Amino acid sequence: MKILVCITHVPDTTSKIQFTADNTKFDTTGVQFIIGPYDDYALARAVELRDQTGGKLTVLNVGEAETEPTLRKALAIGADDAIRVNSNPKDSFFVAKQIAHYAKEGGYDLILMGRESIDFNGGMVHGMVGELLGMPSFSPVMKLDVEGTTVKMAREIEGGKEMLEAQLPLIAGCQEPIAEWKIPNMRGIMSARTKPLNVVDPVTEETQAETQKYQLPPAKGAVKLVDKDNVAELVKLLKNDAKVL
Amino acid sequence: MSVLVYIEQAEGKIKKTSLEAVSFASALAAKTGEGEVIAVALGSVDQVELASVGKAGATKVLHASDSRLDAGVIQAHATAVAQAFEKTGSKTVVLAKSSLGDAVAARLAIKVNAGLVSNVVELPNTDSGYIVKRSIYTGKAFAETSLTTANKILAIKKNAIDLKIDGADAAVESLEVNVPDSDFGSKITATERATGEVLLPEADIVVSGGRGMKGPENWGMIEDLAKTLGAATGCSKPVSDIGWRPHHEHVGQTGVKVAPSLYVAIGISGAIQHLAGVNSSKCIVVINKDPEAPFFKAADYGIVGDAFEVVPKLNEALKAEL
Ligand SMILES: Cc1cc2nc3c(=O)[nH]c(=O)nc-3n(C[C@H](O)[C@H](O)[C@H](O)COP(=O)(O)OP(=O)(O)OC[C@H]3O[C@@H](n4cnc5c(N)ncnc54)[C@H](O)[C@@H]3O)c2cc1C
Ligand SMILES: Nc1ncnc2c1ncn2[C@@H]1O[C@H](COP(=O)(O)O)[C@@H](O)[C@H]1O
Numbered sequence: 001m002k003i004l005v006c007i008t009h010v011p012d013t014t015s016k017i018q019f020t021a022d023n024t025k026f027d028t029t030g031v032q033f034i035i036g037p038y039d040d041y042a043l044a045r046a047v048e049l050r051d052q053t054g055g056k057l058t059v060l061n062v063g064e065a066e067t068e069p070t071l072r073k074a075l076a077i078g079a080d081d082a083i084r085v086n087s088n089p090k091d092s093f094f095v096a097k098q099i100a101h102y103a104k105e106g107g108y109d110l111i112l113m114g115r116e117s118i119d120f121n122g123g124m125v126h127g128m129v130g131e132l133l134g135m136p137s138f139s140p141v142m143k144l145d146v147e148g149t150t151v152k153m154a155r156e157i158e159g160g161k162e163m164l165e166a167q168l169p170l171i172a173g174c175q176e177p178i179a180e181w182k183i184p185n186m187r188g189i190m191s192a193r194t195k196p197l198n199v200v201d202p203v204t205e206e207t208q209a210e211t212q213k214y215q216l217p218p219a220k221g222a223v224k225l226v227d228k229d230n231v232a233e234l235v236k237l238l239k240n241d242a243k244v245l
Numbered sequence: 246m247s248v249l250v251y252i253e254q255a256e257g258k259i260k261k262t263s264l265e266a267v268s269f270a271s272a273l274a275a276k277t278g279e280g281e282v283i284a285v286a287l288g289s290v291d292q293v294e295l296a297s298v299g300k301a302g303a304t305k306v307l308h309a310s311d312s313r314l315d316a317g318v319i320q321a322h323a324t325a326v327a328q329a330f331e332k333t334g335s336k337t338v339v340l341a342k343s344s345l346g347d348a349v350a351a352r353l354a355i356k357v358n359a360g361l362v363s364n365v366v367e368l369p370n371t372d373s374g375y376i377v378k379r380s381i382y383t384g385k386a387f388a389e390t391s392l393t394t395a396n397k398i399l400a401i402k403k404n405a406i407d408l409k410i411d412g413a414d415a416a417v418e419s420l421e422v423n424v425p426d427s428d429f430g431s432k433i434t435a436t437e438r439a440t441g442e443v444l445l446p447e448a449d450i451v452v453s454g455g456r457g458m459k460g461p462e463n464w465g466m467i468e469d470l471a472k473t474l475g476a477a478t479g480c481s482k483p484v485s486d487i488g489w490r491p492h493h494e495h496v497g498q499t500g501v502k503v504a505p506s507l508y509v510a511i512g513i514s515g516a517i518q519h520l521a522g523v524n525s526s527k528c529i530v531v532i533n534k535d536p537e538a539p540f541f542k543a544a545d546y547g548i549v550g551d552a553f554e555v556v557p558k559l560n561e562a563l564k565a566e567l
Contacts, residue, residue, distance in 0.1 A: 013498050013518050017385040037499055092361065093354070118498065120381050120388075122363045123342075127319070127351025136320055136431050139348055142492065157317070157344050158255075158446050160438035160493055166431035176499060177492065208360035208394045212376070215387040217524070223531070223541045228550030231559045234530070235566045237546060242528045244450070244507040245474075245567065 001055040001146070001168075004108040005046045006099055006125070007074055008036035008117040009067035019214045026214070035070055037181075038114025042172075044179035045144060046112050047078035053146065056080050058106065062089045062098045068197065075192035076184035082195070087202040091209040092120070094202075096128035101203040104133060108169065110151075115140035115173040126173040136166050139173025247281035247333050248274045251326050251340040251349060252298060252306075253317075254290050255438075261447050262341035262403060264301040269399075269406045270339040271302025272368055279337060283307060285329045285420065287322055288315035292417055299415025301408065307333075307420040313429060316436075317345040321428040323352035328422050330357050338398045343446070350400045359396035366405050383498055383521035403447070403504040404525065445494060448477035450507045451526075453496055455481040455519075457512020457533065457552060461489035466556045467511065473563045479503065481513050497522035512552045515540025532556065 011017070011031045018027040035043065043059065050057040059074040061067050062085040071082040085098045103111055116123035123139065130137030142161065143154035146168070153164045153172065184192070226234045239245045248270040252263045270282045284303040286295055288311070295306045309325050326349060330338060338353065340346045342363060354361040362377045366387065370376040375392045380402055445451065452471040454464065464478075471478045478494060485495035496503055498518040504525035511532045513519060520543050523529065531544040534551050541547045548555050 123347040124351040131352040131355035159444040163435040211390045213389040223544040232562045
């Protein structure tokens with residue numbers, strides 16, 4: 001089976017988010033970049049599936065040169081090779097167009113992504129790629145097993161889940177508990193250095209949206225503490241001041 | 246011209262978040278002069294329920310009653326909504342973010358060649374161009390994104406607008422859709438859904454418990470408080486990881502993002518990844534025995550104390566007041 005995993009290169013979940021240049025650019029000062037946590041789940045499951053059924057596992061990122069350490073980490077975790085589409089990921093549509101093109105070229109049986117990126121949180125790229133390729137797409141998928149050409153999945157819905165069956169090829173946006181995050185071991189890190197990382201050009205420059213400015217939410221006021229022996233006071237505050245009851 | 250709204254239903258009931266999308270579309274149509282607000286509902290829903298969508302601001306409801314559409318089969322829903330879009334000659338689609346809505350919106354965007362913005366938090370600014378404010382970095386920031394396409398899709402976040410249900414019933418027309426069998430290639434073999442409870446992503450009040458609750462046997466306290474408040478229950482990630490609570494209750498960066506009026510956090514430390522799921526709440530109350538717990542920095546009100554002592558007392562005080 002040929003598997004493609006699309007990964008994002010995003011600020012670590014503990015990062016303080018800040019902007020520069022009159023709030024038009026993300027401030028990378030002191031920020032550590034990681035594989036998107038949901039993409040990491042997709043990758044972990046893909047490694048398991050590849051080990052089970054054989055075949056090849058490719059990771060892909062649409063990004064500029066600074067994302068290469070993140071791709072190398074995916075190789076260390078277990079991907080066989082990597083593709084970097086050399087461009088700033090301008091909007092979801094732009095990213096989906098690049099992924100669809102290279103996914104088609106590679107003829108993958110299974111395309112795994114994260115349920116959403118943690119920078120722009122769109123949760124949109126997998127559906128767009130699915131439509132562009134005429135493939136079914138499912139998200140958020142919390143369980144995925146392949147039996148022959150049949151894929152059995154569990155998809156989270158509000159307040160529960162649905163069990164699904166579909167045929168390969170397909171696309172899934174993954175979330176926990178699909179697999180446990182994998183930490184690269186020494187052998188993985190060593191072998192990642194020599195695995196192929198192919199840099200390719202974007203196939204189109206077409207975009208649909210452009211972000212012009214960023215904003216931080218207003219600072220939160222100090223907490224109002226209520227004595228533990230006077231909980232009635234809290235009820236009053238919630239009712240009369242916050243007006244949420 | 247018209248703004249189209251994709252309406253979701255669960256077991257024949259229109260979702261509250263979809264009604265919010267209708268109210269949003271109605272305010273949008275008034276602003277852009279797009280006029281009509283047309284809601285599209287798919288699958289088996291009764292006429293009274295459909296007509297009531299008018300109360301939230303729809304001028305008309307199109308109903309494709311094909312029962313194959315009862316289940317949320319993503320491709321089939323996207324095809325049906327695309328056909329409604331073409332038929333009505335709309336330029337804009339509004340829908341509520343959800344596990345189905347997101348998937349449908351993404352496919353629809355490609356089908357009708359529309360620019361798509363997700364996590365929209367307020368009405369777009371149309372003074373010059375079309376600028377949409379959306380939540381990014383899991384609620385830690387906002388972006389102003391300009392859409393350059395003629396066709397547009399806005400997936401709105403909960404609380405992007407106040408739900409107004411003061412209008413009149415709308416006329417319901419049946420919609421003929423032609424969904425090919427190939428769109429039904431995937432089969433939903435079973436659905437598990439908590440019934441009779443308030444759904445977490447839609448809840449107006451959420452009561453959540455963390456590892457400080459010590460074990461699943463102590464959740465009765467959380468459930469009692471939730472019942473008094475008419476709230477949904479949530480939890481932190483470790484709590485669902487260890488299996489004290491079901492996975493769909495896990496709130497945070499890698500779980501459900503909630504946006505209630507009131508979020509009550511009990512025995513949760515307030516790790517940044519948990520806060521990422523609750524930072525859109527209007528009011529946050531924290532109960533924790535450790536005065537240094539980081540959650541207090543993100544809270545509006547707090548009680549420093551043992552949950553096992555405070556929560557039952559709070560429940561009694563609320564019962565006396567409500
Ligand atoms: C990439 C990534 C993603 C993550 N995503 C999420 C996510 O989506 N959601 C999430 O929740 N976490 C997430 N986490 C985990 C997160 O970092 C924390 O580990 C987690 O939120 C801690 O859960 P907790 O507050 O329940 O437990 P703890 O940190 O153990 O805190 C328990 C709290 O209970 C208090 N307490 C103990 N006893 C009592 C008592 N009797 N009365 C009152 N208070 C008491 C303690 O003072 C403490 O503050 C993620 C982590 C990573 C690395
Ligand atoms: N720049 C990118 N490069 C590769 N994959 C991406 C990129 N952006 C998004 N994706 C994939 O699409 C998923 C959903 O992203 P989004 O629609 O931005 O929330 C992510 O979890 C990734 O798997």
